[in-house]
Amino acid sequence: MGEDTFRPPYYHRNTMSEFMGNIAGTYDAKEKGFIPGASSLHSCMSGHGPEAEVFEKASNAELKPAFIGKDSLAFMFETCFMMKLT
16 A cells, blocks of 8 residues: 555554443444444553454545445543443
8 A cells, every 4th residue: 555545543552541332323433243222441551443344444445535424323432531330
């Protein structure tokens, strides 16, 4: 791939804790298994990212404007603090 080619982020770590939830439809980074009502917690410095198939599809897609998220609703709560599940 050339230097001017966009590659979506793959597995990464960051200093923030992220709590994500899928309310409706398909979440674009996790097309399989992350059904409406599902949620995930990524504690700070834990590796996370899109599914491998989603990464490959996005990496090889034609670079043009595209509408994503039709009939979908997801959220992310991000904080610099560690979250404790209860």
